Amino acid sequence: MKIKIDGREIECEKNKTILDICDENSIEIPKLCLIEDLKPEARCRLCIVEMNGKLATSCSIYPNEGCNILTDSQKVIKARKINMELLMAGHIRNCAVNGESNELCRLLDKLKIERIRFEPIRKYKQDLSESVIRDDNKCINCGKCIRACGEIMEVYAIDFAGKGHNEHVSPYSGHRLHDVACIKCGQCIAACPVGAIYEREHLYEVIKALKNKKKHVVVQTAPAIRAAIGEEFNMPAGSLVTGKMVAALRRCGFDRIFDTPLGADMTIMEEASEFLERVKKNGLFPMITTCCPSWIKFMEHFEHELIPNMSTCKSPHEMLGILTKTYYAEKSGINKKDIVVVSVMPCVAKKFESTRPELKSAVDYAITTREAAKIIRYFKIDFRNLPGEDFDNPLGIATGAGVMFGASGGVMEAALRTAYEFAANKPLKKLEFNQIRGMEGIKEGSIALNGKKINYAVAHGGKNIRRLLERKDKYHFIEMMACPGGCIGGGGQPLPLTKEILQKRMNAIYEEDSRLPIRKSHENPIVRTIYKEYLEHPLSKKAEKILHTRYYKRSEF
């Protein structure tokens, strides 16, 4: 059908909204409350256009044959400006931290608003938790965090409370975030266009430790960081910057830079052995991976009958953390009290994880990718022009298997590579498990281990996790990642998190895997050395003590 936009005749499909049609024809329309792939709510009223002389929200309206649409008439501009002013009226003015701009600031510039007639009136207390902080005084009630939490993650930790101008986002029953069933995935942070939700930052503590000469500061970087941190320095999405990242951290003054994928390799050794043990003893299936702290909390709140099914392995960065403070400390002769372990993670739930009492976490500060970029900027390092450098010994060699932990399906693929070779005692012919790669919500496959057919499945995103759990009994081995896309789409990653960007980051992760010389965890020479010198063998008493943990039942509310 044909419609007219700004005087231009445009041929378009019938089941598309005005906004979609404008996007296709590169006509820019401001919007704040729309989430990719979800039904529009038409809350913010910024995407207003003029349709046949009447104002209409372009995100929710389907045009009729031959209708006349204006996207920049005087009427439209005036309406957008007033609505923007009204939005700003609910938003404290001095919101920008360190001059960082967010979606709202950019829109404010774009709409050329000089004067805001309405004074802000919001007076809410900050909602502090171990990892996620909410500041309702910056909130503009766009509802994106609520939809990310409810419709994408199916956690429903937050919703609107109050009505009229008293409407505000609130955790269940007016509690604070750390008192309710929040899984700390941080998808609300990623959704927020105004920076009203953010991670609890450990910048001050980390920089203080870096400047303290007595402390030996060790940093480890998660697999998903190398595929994303470049975006913080205006590099294109999916740039693989492993070398530059190491160089930048070294220039920040970190004494040792270790690679979390090594911890992932350790996890695989333990997890694959645990799985084979279960296969041998015909134990409890499905066994479910435990690398994702958000998934752990999700399970503890909503699916705690699965506790016996869970692998008992700690997450990779905790494994590497404890190895740093035991194995590395013994080897290098540094007092472990002087070692500060900082983990750069794509995740805000890791911040919560490191406060879990039963874990006795060896990681002192878990910082997000965004925080790491802030530290690099703080030391005024020209990230883009750095040379590539290598990780430090002795905990700096990782395999492709470990790197794949950054993308959904990677843990499973890595575990299968090792489990197969452990069980069959012969090399795997084809290393790639293509059926569990990619952005599809639930991926599954099967493999023969010692003549036994093993079904495995992978889910990412809370919604898919819930769908997969409905038919969990079919499977022997399940990988769960709370964030869509796995760690590459974590709540601590550079923003925005669109499907396109996630796909590019995922490609980068698999590129790194195919690039690395060693691609199976059990072939990692350092892993072998650690077992030989320190832990004896997987699931040994010592390994159980330092590399494994337990879980608790939590309330559903």
Added chain:
Amino acid sequence: MQILRKTELKAFKKAKRLGASGIIKILKQKGLVGRGGAAFPTGTKWEFALNTKANEKFVICNADEGEPGTFKDKFIIKYNPEALVEGILIAAYTIKARQAFIYLRGEYSYLENHLKRVVSKVLRKAKSSLKIGIIVGAGAYVCGEETAVIESIEGFRGQPYYKPPYPPTQGLYGEPTIINNVETFANVPQAILFNDWDKELRLYSLSGNLTNPGIYELPVGYSLAELIGLGKPKNKIKAVYFGCFGGCIPYSDIKLTPENVCGKNCAVGAFTIIAVDEKQSILDIAENIAKFYEHESCGKCTPCREGTKRICDIIRKIKSGKAGKDDLADLKELAENIQETSLCGLGQTATNHLLTALQYFKKEFEERIK
């Protein structure tokens, strides 16, 4: 009064004989339109729901009569609830719905038991397997909006969503739903049964500075002067408000037809007439209504959530005598914006009262300006 005539389930029996298409045909013929305010032809609405294929269909009676100055639904629920239930029965029969709901306004919860008794009595008499649930709202004005009623019944926050899809094709739980006002349902059996049923008769809710307010059943196009005369005002009447959302006009003798009133930028809606005499200040009324909308805005869309609050602030500023000319201009601009860009009927009509007041009684605003 026509609305109080008893039909004793005879209309339901006749409807069963007529069949679904017969019912819709007769409703269209007799010209029954929705009495909630939008005056949408009832037969057409039912036809949409009938023609949409679905496993489950629903009927909702909207008894969330929150509009200030409107009390006709309460009158029907009190004095002729049998007609209302029979209307619901006929609607459910037409579209083969197995479940109906009456969404009762929170403030009318004292009528719940009375209504429950009538519902079970009528259902027993009619030997119908229809289930009619009575759901009492929590007192939000916005829950009178049809999509908000649906959200509320489903157990979500009572907030409207944008249309289309309209409820007759996709309503409660995503299924086709007929949602009509109490007065509409109460008229259905009479329209079907009585040949002398007059489609022009409406229930006027008359209130304000009058000594004889109440419900008056009069035809559309009745003279405003005669109506006010029935109300026996003490002082000279200055203005007339058509409820809160309908806006106001200076008192003059006009015929109360939708066209006449719309010509004056007002909406006759559910035939609510609030008379205001000379002793009242329009500014006081504007503040009162603005306060009402500030309180009742659901908070979903920006212009209504933030705008109603700011409107209230500016009116207060004008009242206190501290406002300048800029404020008056801001007030008008903001009011127009809320009207044009809000999501639902509440926001779109929330500043009608103000815009018409500014049109007809600007003097009273200007007097208070520096």
